[in-house]
Every structure is written in C-alpha cells, then in structure tokens.
Amino acid sequence: MHQPRILRELRESGHAHRSVKTEVRENLLARLRAGEPRFPGIVGFDETVLPHLERALLAGHDLVLLGERGQGKTRLIRTVTGLLDEWTPVVEGCEINDHPYAPVCARCRRLADELGESLPVAWKHRDERYGEKLATPDTSVGDLIGDVDPIKIAEGRTLGDPETVHYGLVPRTNRGVFSVNELPDLAERIQVSLLNVLEERDIQVRGYNLRLPLDILLIASANPEDYTNRGRIITPLKDRFGAEIRTHYPLTIEDELTLIRQESTPGIGADVPEHLVEVIARFTRLVRESTAVDARSGVSARFSIAASETAAASAVRRAAITGEERAVTRVCDLATVVPSLRGKVEFEVSEEGRETEILAHLLRRATAETFRGRLGGMDLTPLLDKFAAGTQVESGELVPAGELLRRIGPVEGLARVMSKLGMGTGEESPGHAAAALEFALEGLYLMRRLSKDDVDGVATYRT
Incomplete structure (x- = not known):
C-alpha cells in the first residue's frame, strides 16, 4: 500500500x-x-x-x-x-x-x-x-x-x-x-x-x-x-x-488453567498432562486463600506459571539422565516446585520457619482435590489388588517411566484412567501411562487407601 x-x-x-x-x-x-x-x-x-x-x-x-x-x-x-x-x-x-x-x-x-x-x-x-x-x-x-x-x-x-x-x-x-x-x-x-x-x-x-x-x-x-x-x-x-x-486474580479454575497453558514458556521439552496443570491451578488458589499467607501481597499468576515450568523442567532433567525417549511430567515432579517457589510467597510473620511445610501441605490438598474430581468415582480395585499381596512400588524424580510401569505391572482399565485424566488417543506413550498410574497411586495414598514412605525424594507405595 x-x-x-x-x-x-x-x-x-x-x-x-x-x-x-x-x-x-x-x-x-x-x-x-x-x-x-x-x-x-x-x-x-x-x-x-x-x-x-x-x-x-x-x-x-x-x-x-x-x-x-x-x-x-x-x-x-x-x-x-x-x-x-x-x-x-x-x-x-x-x-x-x-x-x-x-x-x-x-x-x-x-x-x-x-x-x-x-x-x-x-x-x-x-x-x-x-x-x-x-x-x-x-x-x-x-x-x-x-x-x-x-x-x-x-x-x-x-x-x-x-x-x-x-x-x-x-x-x-x-x-x-x-x-x-x-x-x-x-x-x-x-x-x-x-x-x-x-x-x-x-x-x-x-x-x-x-x-x-x-x-x-x-x-x-x-x-x-x-x-x-x-x-x-x-x-x-x-x-x-x-x-x-x-483487577483481580482468575475467578475460576478454568481461567487459571487457560492462563497457565497460555503463559508457560514453550520449548521446555516436556508434556505436562492436563490433570497436573489442574493440580497446579488448584495449588495456586489454595495458596492465595491460605490464612498463613499475607493476603495483602497476593500470589501472582507468575506463581502458577513458574510451577508448571519447573515441573516440566524436572521431567526434562529425568529424561536426559535416564535416557527416556519422551519427557512427560509426573506427580513426583510437582514436589520440586515447593522449594523453587517458596520465595514468591509472602507469609505471615507467625508462620516463619514453616513455609516449606505449608506449601507442601497445600500441594497435597490440591492433588487430592484433583484426584476426587477426576478419578474419585472410578473403580481402581485392579490397581489396589497389586498391593494386596504385600507388593511395594518405588517411584521418584529419577525413576524412568518404563521402569515404573515394569514395577507396577499390567493394570486392567488403564486406558479408562488415562481417558478420565484427559489423555487422548495420541498420548499413549510409556510416559503418559506412568503419569496416569503414579497420579492414581498418589490419589489412593491421599484417600488413605495406600501408605507411602517418602525418603530423600524416593516414594514407596504399599498397603
């Protein structure tokens, strides 16, 4: 022109x-x-x-x-x-x-x-x-x-x-x-x-x-x-x-999810399944609502964005160390966000020294809420049966997806679990299957249907 x-x-x-x-x-x-x-x-x-x-x-x-x-x-x-x-x-x-x-x-x-x-x-x-x-x-x-x-x-x-x-x-x-x-x-x-x-x-x-x-x-x-x-x-x-x-923070979980997906840095190199993005969104909202956090300072939207990026980076690190073909974020990667994001939150003076404990507790609550919303009404008996005879399953930040699947073994109804977690037909890699099963294990633990020992980042699920 x-x-x-x-x-x-x-x-x-x-x-x-x-x-x-x-x-x-x-x-x-x-x-x-x-x-x-x-x-x-x-x-x-x-x-x-x-x-x-x-x-x-x-x-x-x-x-x-x-x-x-x-x-x-x-x-x-x-x-x-x-x-x-x-x-x-x-x-x-x-x-x-x-x-x-x-x-x-x-x-x-x-x-x-x-x-x-x-x-x-x-x-x-x-x-x-x-x-x-x-x-x-x-x-x-x-x-x-x-x-x-x-x-x-x-x-x-x-x-x-x-x-x-x-x-x-x-x-x-x-x-x-x-x-x-x-x-x-x-x-x-x-x-x-x-x-x-x-x-x-x-x-x-x-x-x-x-x-x-x-x-x-x-x-x-x-x-x-x-x-x-x-x-x-x-x-x-x-x-x-x-x-x-x-102005205000996102009023709904849906808006929080959209914001995280939109603003998270592309190119980190890991898939972050939908159910884990929801955990992060709920975690952010619980931190904002917590009486232990200084409400006047607020909890920035950058908190949830950084959490998503940190969890994705943890999966990429695991893939690089263990040789996984595809990096997929799992529940074990969420634990890494707590120490990283501690400095982004202003706590009440009375909570000094308990910051990490508070964030870890709120993350568990967010995980439990997401589990109830997505898998709460689902029959997970086939997975529980794996532990009935005293079986124990170890997972952790450096346990590759293939090894975790081998430790758990075949699980009837896994495809339905993945579907409930928002994983489509194109997401059938070992990494996505491991992400679905580990989330189910964590949810069963939080619902007190399994026990878990967590030592130095290695989680052991058992009856």
Missing part, C-alpha cells in the same frame, strides 16, 4: 487527523459492533474488568488499573495499543511524533513554514506508539517530561532556544499510549509533573516559555493502598484520572 511521503500527498489521499482517544474510541466501537476480540490474550476479565475498561476508553478517560501483583495489569495496558490505527503519519524526524497537519514543536513548526506542502512525512506503526516507565524512587522530572540538552547548547544554540530541550518519555510518546507502572512508587514531587499532562494536556520544562500540547492516553497501574506502604498517588493527580478500575 502506497503511503504518502510529503504533506501534499497526504492531503490528497483524504487522510483525516484524529486524536489518540478518538482513534481508540472509534476502533473499539468498530470491534464491538463486529464482535471481534478487543483485548487478545487477556484471561478471566471478560465479565468483570473489561466492561469497565471499555467504558473508560469510550469516555476518553485516562485511567488507573488497581490490583495486587501478577494480575495482568501491564499485559492489559499493552493490549490497548491494538486499538490504535495500524499506521499513522508523523513529521519525518520529529522526536515527539507531530502530526503533519498540526505540528506543535518548534522544529516542526519551523519546517512547516519553510517547506509548506513539501513537508516530509514518515509513518509509525501502532506498536511504536507505546511508552512505558516503571516508577522507581530515582525517576526524575527530566526522565518523564524533559530537560535542557547540554549537547545542543554546546553546538551553538542559545539557552533560551526551545529546540535545546531534550524531551522525556511522556512527550516522546505524544500521539500514543503511555503507561506508568506502580505509580505510587513515584516520589510525590515527581507525580506533580504529571498534573498538567492529565488536565491541561501540556508540559512545562524548567524556565522555558514552552507550552507543548500533547495528544496522549495515559494509563497507570498501582497496588491497592492497603498493600503498599512505599507511597501513594497524590490526591490532585488521582482526581485527574477519569477512571479507577480494579
């Missing part, structure tokens, strides 16, 4: 100049009418968060997303750029993305006067129209808004020349979407610099007589005030945001 390269061609093409908020509003309305996805990759917010977000964007409001850590606030903010036009014209070489029809910086106004209809035009993709700053205590007004550029002064320009200004992140995202993550962590005196951006839509740089009208959608994220003591959003700034939207 031909893109005009000078101002005259742009006018002749019929291009109409729209503000950022108008772009977002009209493109959002078009997707709503067409029934198209508006925020791809966002899980569990369809009936709660997204309607509020859509209303805020249709109203043209700057907004704050408020929620505990790991609720997908930053991911949600980044998807808003998908509502911008795919391509937009800018004055070529402009640091703040001036529109050719209405340049606002001193450089572009000078070029427009000199070149007229021959003003050069460049094109920016919507992905380039997003800016982001993680608020940290060392963030300065110069970082966000701008400061004098000593290099330009050294080149011979006078100190009062507006072209000596080095623009900060906010003006450099002019005609785009700008995000301030963890806004309360920004020092209060720095938050003040955003007041004009939100209300008067302009910026002020030091002592310059400079009014730079900005066209920007500003979205901030923050943790609830009862969670963070590091700072707060100052009242005048909070008043200037048009909407405050609360």
Whole structure:
C-alpha cells in the first residue's frame, strides 16, 4: 500500500487527523459492533474488568488499573495499543511524533513554514506508539517530561532556544499510549509533573516559555493502598484520572488453567498432562486463600506459571539422565516446585520457619482435590489388588517411566484412567501411562487407601 511521503500527498489521499482517544474510541466501537476480540490474550476479565475498561476508553478517560501483583495489569495496558490505527503519519524526524497537519514543536513548526506542502512525512506503526516507565524512587522530572540538552547548547544554540530541550518519555510518546507502572512508587514531587499532562494536556520544562500540547492516553497501574506502604498517588493527580478500575486474580479454575497453558514458556521439552496443570491451578488458589499467607501481597499468576515450568523442567532433567525417549511430567515432579517457589510467597510473620511445610501441605490438598474430581468415582480395585499381596512400588524424580510401569505391572482399565485424566488417543506413550498410574497411586495414598514412605525424594507405595 502506497503511503504518502510529503504533506501534499497526504492531503490528497483524504487522510483525516484524529486524536489518540478518538482513534481508540472509534476502533473499539468498530470491534464491538463486529464482535471481534478487543483485548487478545487477556484471561478471566471478560465479565468483570473489561466492561469497565471499555467504558473508560469510550469516555476518553485516562485511567488507573488497581490490583495486587501478577494480575495482568501491564499485559492489559499493552493490549490497548491494538486499538490504535495500524499506521499513522508523523513529521519525518520529529522526536515527539507531530502530526503533519498540526505540528506543535518548534522544529516542526519551523519546517512547516519553510517547506509548506513539501513537508516530509514518515509513518509509525501502532506498536511504536507505546511508552512505558516503571516508577522507581530515582525517576526524575527530566526522565518523564524533559530537560535542557547540554549537547545542543554546546553546538551553538542559545539557552533560551526551545529546540535545546531534550524531551522525556511522556512527550516522546505524544500521539500514543503511555503507561506508568506502580505509580505510587513515584516520589510525590515527581507525580506533580504529571498534573498538567492529565488536565491541561501540556508540559512545562524548567524556565522555558514552552507550552507543548500533547495528544496522549495515559494509563497507570498501582497496588491497592492497603498493600503498599512505599507511597501513594497524590490526591490532585488521582482526581485527574477519569477512571479507577480494579483487577483481580482468575475467578475460576478454568481461567487459571487457560492462563497457565497460555503463559508457560514453550520449548521446555516436556508434556505436562492436563490433570497436573489442574493440580497446579488448584495449588495456586489454595495458596492465595491460605490464612498463613499475607493476603495483602497476593500470589501472582507468575506463581502458577513458574510451577508448571519447573515441573516440566524436572521431567526434562529425568529424561536426559535416564535416557527416556519422551519427557512427560509426573506427580513426583510437582514436589520440586515447593522449594523453587517458596520465595514468591509472602507469609505471615507467625508462620516463619514453616513455609516449606505449608506449601507442601497445600500441594497435597490440591492433588487430592484433583484426584476426587477426576478419578474419585472410578473403580481402581485392579490397581489396589497389586498391593494386596504385600507388593511395594518405588517411584521418584529419577525413576524412568518404563521402569515404573515394569514395577507396577499390567493394570486392567488403564486406558479408562488415562481417558478420565484427559489423555487422548495420541498420548499413549510409556510416559503418559506412568503419569496416569503414579497420579492414581498418589490419589489412593491421599484417600488413605495406600501408605507411602517418602525418603530423600524416593516414594514407596504399599498397603
């Protein structure tokens, strides 16, 4: 598609100049009418968060997303750029993305006067129209808004020349979407610099007589005030945001499962059966609900994602050591997530020293709940009969699937067990069979129908 390269061609093409908020509003309305996805990759917010977000964007409001850590606030903010036009014209070489029809910086106004209809035009993709700053205590007004550029002064320009200004992140995202993550962590005196951006839509740089009208959608994220003591959003700034939207963790197991599957790193090299993903999802929810965990800090969605990846990595390690042809995650691999994820959870002070014990207990509960949900009503007598004569079966992180199957021996009804666990016809490898049987053994142990000794990572199942 031909893109005009000078101002005259742009006018002749019929291009109409729209503000950022108008772009977002009209493109959002078009997707709503067409029934198209508006925020791809966002899980569990369809009936709660997204309607509020859509209303805020249709109203043209700057907004704050408020929620505990790991609720997908930053991911949600980044998807808003998908509502911008795919391509937009800018004055070529402009640091703040001036529109050719209405340049606002001193450089572009000078070029427009000199070149007229021959003003050069460049094109920016919507992905380039997003800016982001993680608020940290060392963030300065110069970082966000701008400061004098000593290099330009050294080149011979006078100190009062507006072209000596080095623009900060906010003006450099002019005609785009700008995000301030963890806004309360920004020092209060720095938050003040955003007041004009939100209300008067302009910026002020030091002592310059400079009014730079900005066209920007500003979205901030923050943790609830009862969670963070590091700072707060100052009242005048909070008043200037048009909407405050609360986010949350996944409300259902199905959403949690979808999130784990979607976000887990591909390419680790191990299959994680569906029933084990469910165990991880239930484990995460139990940790969030536990009275031993500091509810104000929350348990990030990254907890469950990291758990899935750690369990998969354990299976890959076993396959590499033992020579298994296909790495499939089993119950024994779940135990490895407890020490790895201990640091991702904030416990109550009274539980100090019991962190590993608490997580291990909650993991067993999650396993038991999943077993009851998937195999609770199933007749597992053929498997129990294996132990009736005093047979013992050892399993562990380094016991390959083939060896575990040999120790258990043939089990009548194994195909039905695998089907109940969500393993299809294409998942009939020894690894999947071993994963199904070990899960059944663990479930029978948790239901107190078998005993288990666990010593140095080696589990021995017996009557």
